[in-house]
Amino acid sequence: MEHEAVREAVVMSKSDQREQAYLCAYYVSSEALSVAELRAHLATLLPEYMIPAYFVHLNQMPLSPSGKIDRKALPKPDYSFEMEQQTPPSNEYEVALLDIWRDVIGRQHIGVNGNFFEIGGNSILLIQVHGRLSERFPDLLSIVDLFAYPTIRQLARHIENLLSKEQNTFQLSPIRFSKEVFTNGAYTPGDTVEFRLTELQVNYIMWASKQSGVDTESVLLALFLYLFSEYANTDQVSVACMSAPDIAVPIAIDLSSISNLHELFNSVGKQKTNSGFRVNRSEWQHMRLERLGNELYAAFTTSKNSSTELNRIFNLVVRLKQSGKSISLQWDYDSGKMQLHTIHSWIRSYSDLISLSMAQYLRESEEKN
Incomplete structure (x- = not known):
């Protein structure tokens, strides 16, 4: 991972309960690092689709009798989130986004302030989200918008602003x-x-x-x-x-x-x-x-x-x-x-x-x- 605080790391491809693949990174450091910090660091080195969806902190890597990393002994990612990350939706746009995120990511415990890529999302799933949003809001959002506004609250505000701007734009029926x-x-x-x-x-x-x-x-x-x-x-x-x-x-x-x-x-x-x-x-x-x-x-x-x-x-x-x-x-x-x-x-x-x-x-x- 080339991070000064990370002594050792391994990335594995895993599948969730719906058989959708995702990347999970296991790293060893003296103390746990924030997911935001790790993602920001990797974003300078890797394309978005190669950045892991989950990061698991370990005190040491499990080893096999031969001294190699025992990949089968690596724990499953912890899907729990802090309470502030589980702030409930406050308007119809946040409700709509929350429903889509839950369905696409396959998790129920999602808050409006959680970063899509830090709660199990990845580039492939983001494309699915964009497809669902295009059905709800035709021609309104681009993939770039979803990268730029990675939380439900941020994206909901962006959608509201775009819709407000459209209402103040010249419109004519054919x-x-x-x-x-x-x-x-x-x-x-x-x-x-x-x-x-x-x-x-x-x-x-x-x-x-x-x-x-x-x-x-x-x-x-x-x-x-x-x-x-x-x-x-x-x-x-x-x-x-x-x-x-x-x-x-x-x-x-x-x-x-x-x-x-x-x-x-x-x-x-x-x-x-x-x-x-x-x-x-x-x-x-x-x-x-x-x-x-x-x-x-x-x-x-x-x-x-x-x-x-x-x-x-x-x-x-x-x-x-x-x-x-x-x-x-x-x-x-x-x-x-x-x-x-x-x-x-x-x-x-x-x-x-x-x-x-x-x-x-x-x-x-x-x-x-």
């Missing part, structure tokens, strides 16, 4: 369509289609925004969300709204709880101004917007961000351009995922929806009055 909407090509930026509203449609949008007490962007975005709820055949749809440079706000609707267009427009308008959560562009690289299967991530914006930059995150970016009584929508899309005829179909449907909503909103206003 819009799920039928698979035939999409192609399987690689990301291809730069394809754009522009749709200009008619004078009648512009007048309606401006009137509806005034009647609802929201801006024109909220009305157009609300109809955009409604359109994709129809295409995706779902009541719940969300997109990213960027009304200011470098700022994104998640906007979501649930049509099952909305009874008319006035409520729809107001719901979107309130979320834009009162969502309470915004994310800077510098954080976009950390957003987990996976481009998988039939899932689509969309953004609606009035800012002058680079369409290529946005499309590296969102499959579809609709940019609102308004000047006086002229309104147009520029649809920037990933042509590696969507075909041009699909975009044209969506734009035609969006134009039809604007016209249809005109009559519907007029009826709602008359009934309200």
